[in-house]
Amino acid sequence: MSALDPWLLERLVCPLTRTPLRWDEAAGELVSDAARLAYPVRDGVPVLLIDAARPLAA
Template sequence: MKIDDWLLEILACPACKSALRAEAEADELACTGCGRVYPVRDDIPVLLVDEARTP
């Protein structure tokens, strides 16, 4: 997964507005607040609540 640091700093969870952290080994972005995990497809984050896995 290739997401620039500056982009990761401005991305937020659409459900709770918390910061996201990169899970590079799984090509996912995990929310630091609610715990939802969003997929990254072709280096593009899919920040749709319906597409997220819940903890």
């Protein structure tokens, strides 16, 4: 998957912590370091639902 639009990435925040997200290109996910969650991106659309996120390994 290619990188997300930089304009969009600057505006996206974690729905749990309201902190910025970073793009993990290798995994194709948006990562919240503060919440230790990774949000999926499906067909180019970020799925920013806490229930859809996966916990990151410690």
